[in-house]
Amino acid sequence: MNKSIHSSKKIHFLIERFFIITGLVILTAVLLMGLYFNRYESHQKQEDNLLKIHSMLSQLIVPSLVISDVSEVRHLLFMAAGEKETFLVVDNSGTVIMSDYEKISFSNFASSVYKDIRTCKNLGMAYKYIDGKKYLINCSILQNDDIFNGQNEVGVLLSFSNYKWFSFSPIIIYFVTILMVLFLVMLILFRRMLYKQLLRPLVTLKDCISNISMEHALKKKHIEKIDNAPSELIEIKDVFERLILSLQGEYGRRVEAEKIKALILPHTCRH
């Protein structure tokens, strides 16, 4: 009997372990979801920004391209480009105009898919590998809206953005930090609450019951008041007290009966 008690887990250990595991699972799930949505959001944002840049840059480039002001086109491409983004223009005859011709791989790519580029076929927000690196490529047709000659295409604008499988936006860093702090706060509060309102009363009750059970005579009638005990424990305490009380009553009656029995038996023997 004692052996089985020692081998079984204690209740506070079980509850704490269960809570920590559940908490960690929830935290991980929330984190993963957060990261997934961060990735989705950042990609969406990148694509939206790219579309806006394309739209604005096209409007600036077309007037210069129409009058063959390549110097200005190159200047605009230079201004729009960043460390992780490269823009280039391919005109109707297939000439690649870019601000820095050292980036040979991009001009080679543009030349290699020249037929598709003219219509931007398969190049709208497409992920492609160029020289072993993955890029987000976007293509937009440069159209000149001439009130006399109508709409005519003067070339295409291509952009190459470095692809990142995952990028930490500042928002996700705030999100994860807040989540961790909240989790810690919740863990501490829950632990304190659990200890104060469940485990301590429970252990106290257990000690009291254990002490009473160890006594040879059932002297004590009442268990001391247990602070912050939940109603179920108070009920257990009351039931135990009633049980002790009835046992004490039973014991008292037995003693009385034994006494009466002892007094009657000698009298009967005299007869």
Added chain:
Amino acid sequence: MKKIIIIIIILYCLPIISKADSSVNELRVTLQSSFISLDPGGVQDSQSLFVSRQVNCQLVRNQGSSFTLDAAESIRYITPLKILVKINKNAKFYDGSPVTARDAVASLNYIKESRNIFKNVFTWIKTVTILDDKTIVLSLEKHVPQFLKTLSATNFTIFKESFLDKAKANKSLWKNPIGCGKYRVSYFGDKQIRITPVYSGLPIVFTLIKSNQIEASEVGKYDIITLKVIGESKELNNFNVLEMFDPIQYFIGINSKSRLWKNKYDRCKFLSSLDLKNVISSYGESAIVANDLLPKGTLGYSQNNDYLFDLKRLANKSSQHSLNKEKSICFSYLTVSIQDKNKVEYVKMLQKHYSNVVVKPIYDVKRFGKKFLNDNCDVLILGLTSTYLDGYEFLTVFEKNDANFTGENVEHLNAHILQSQNIENTVERAKEYQKITKEIADSCIVRPIFTMPIRRIYVRKNLKAPGIGLISIHQYNLANVSI
């Protein structure tokens, strides 16, 4: 201990040995066949400008898509018509003397007096005032948005004032000008020019290749190749190939004073009847038939223009029934523009119309138009390129200057071209360039042949050349190259 020392020695020597295949101590660069001149007076071909870029400095430089200050510390517009230029305190000539405001003004004055092409800058500048040793104020006639762009082209170099005074009397001094660039000339020969760094950088050996082309098997002799490479070779695997948009357009110009034609209609007939197919195909697939006087990619070019159609329209008015095949024709060409193998095609093209073709190459481009006219030659083949992709750079050869080869009275055209430089609005200026193009087409003095929009540059793979793709190679600062 002994082993450790040996390992250290090996580790120290390894990088040196690995770099030994290319000449570590110097940078070997090819140049097209030309008469290299570092004198900014007169016409300077792209090869001269390439060498000049290394040994000279300017106030401001064009970096393709942006401007960078060179000898200037700051350039500030005080008003739309006044520009305050402060010269950098660290700007020095190779002899150690500092660059002063007087040197900058003397250089501008020298270029104004001695060079009669690219006159636009000087028509814009009203006065140049020296405020102090390091400060000048440029007052403009009117607001010119493209002023800095033009001033940053590789045509406005600064020399020491005392040197300019001496060089006016002794032209041979231009072989080693006292410039303020990163290099100084150490040897100036007909086939080779050596320049050494003033402070840091690799010494450079420029080699002039007479044929303007190079066999693939010979590329190992050079580190940067700006010429056409013929054939295939494993050696080419050691090079990165840059394909840059740097258009060069080829023209066939004629001497209007020639006895071969009586009037402009005859000239138009000659120009429009030339069969240029073989000539163009000899340049390979990259050559595009020119439809406009200005090359594609230059401000003012129009893809809707049909220059040949304009010539043919005028050719119909010619009284000449056919070209006189018995006569001989004099054919001149700029050696810096034409490769040996292509020259043959030009001759063959002319031989279809004239039995005897006399060839007179022009090596020195400084006054090539005048030389062509003085030689009484009839036809001139030339290639023109630009530094800031503006139509004016091509039209300037039709102004009244030493580059003008037409022999025509160009007073009206000269005024028209200069007037176009006062137009602030880029779109309007482009339209004006198209009007000028029509005017030139009406004179029947030139026919654009083809455009090579892309220039191919071979750079040895072990070289670090930051920014080489930003600008045309003749504007690139080779002091940036390292191993």
